[in-house]
Amino acid sequence: MEVIEILREASKKIYENVKELAGTEHAAGDFGIGAGGDISRNIDIIAEKTVLDYLKEINFECIVLGEECGHVELSNNSKGYVIMDAIDGSANAVRGVPFFCSSLAFATENKLSSITEGVITNLTNGEMYWASKNNGSFFNGEQINVHDKDPIYKIIGINTSGASPELMKRLSPIYEKHEHTRHFGANALEMALFARGLLDIFIDLRGKIRIQDIAAGYLIIKEAGGLLLDANLNPLDADLSYETRVSFIAASNQKILDEIVSLIDQ
Incomplete structure (x- = not known):
């Protein structure tokens, strides 16, 4: 399976596991300070566990760099790094504000510039953005580009x-x-x-x-x-x-x- 497909599948699994959780009392909780420095919430923990369990299931050889879990080595023969913010916008997710997502990327080296795949999924509706290096960016299967014309409203x-x-x-x-x-x-x-x-x-x-x-x-x-x-x-x-x-x-x-x-x- 291609790396981009692995990240997309992991993102889909996050969506399925948290889509009914946002805004409920079960989304919150205080699980201490995560590796990224913020308080880990239940919805964060569930989302990260979803990804880790899936990567272990398919035996994907990588090092995971998670917002909550920190540095997790899933192999002694790593192909690279899975950079994971399983819930970006945790405050919105906990309160039920419909603007939060998952963010998964893969890098071959310890540099931002070595990222070769990226997937962002809107966890309120399952809409997905993804890109592979030198292959363009996509939204729900359609190629996308930045707005490069003079806009009616500049946002x-x-x-x-x-x-x-x-x-x-x-x-x-x-x-x-x-x-x-x-x-x-x-x-x-x-x-x-x-x-x-x-x-x-x-x-x-x-x-x-x-x-x-x-x-x-x-x-x-x-x-x-x-x-x-x-x-x-x-x-x-x-x-x-x-x-x-x-x-x-x-x-x-x-x-x-x-x-x-x-x-x-x-």
């Missing part, structure tokens, strides 16, 4: 959760100039929407985002033709360590990137 995605006053001051010209700014509470799914052409730029300059949150979105955006840069406007890359935190800007084209960056750097 700017910005994650400012827990942002410092200094960062909010830097970003304030964007809010002043653009009426249509958005953040929905699940970076991976927002990256997928961007790759599908529903956002024109997506910004997270907090220096807080974990690799598990963006691994699948990284490849899906690149394969959809988007620009993906770090805070210094260099091509985004990082190691897969749990200590790693990144900032990024995803832009549909150079024109909108230049426009937004000029506002930030005023």
Whole structure:
């Protein structure tokens, strides 16, 4: 079985196991601090166990880097890394806000740039985004691309959760100039929407985002033709360590990137 099919099947199993759980009292619980640094909730644990059980069942030789479970070696002869955020948008999932997803990616080496497959599944409806390196990005079987035309409404995605006053001051010209700014509470799914052409730029300059949150979105955006840069406007890359935190800007084209960056750097 191809790696992309393994990740897609694992994502489907997550959806089947959690689709009735979101917003119920059984979604919550406090299972301590996960490897990613956040409180692990019951829905997170169920979703991760679903993936781990499936990978063991098919004897997929890999190292799993999970948001909750941490570093799990499923083989002494690993083919690479499965980078897993089984529930991205846990707060939304626990409360029943219909915007959360699973994010699974596969990397051959300990670098973001070595990712070869990525799958993001909207866990509220089962819609799936996926990409394989050099083969394009897809949404429910149809190839997708970033929005590269002059939009009727320019929609700017910005994650400012827990942002410092200094960062909010830097970003304030964007809010002043653009009426249509958005953040929905699940970076991976927002990256997928961007790759599908529903956002024109997506910004997270907090220096807080974990690799598990963006691994699948990284490849899906690149394969959809988007620009993906770090805070210094260099091509985004990082190691897969749990200590790693990144900032990024995803832009549909150079024109909108230049426009937004000029506002930030005023």
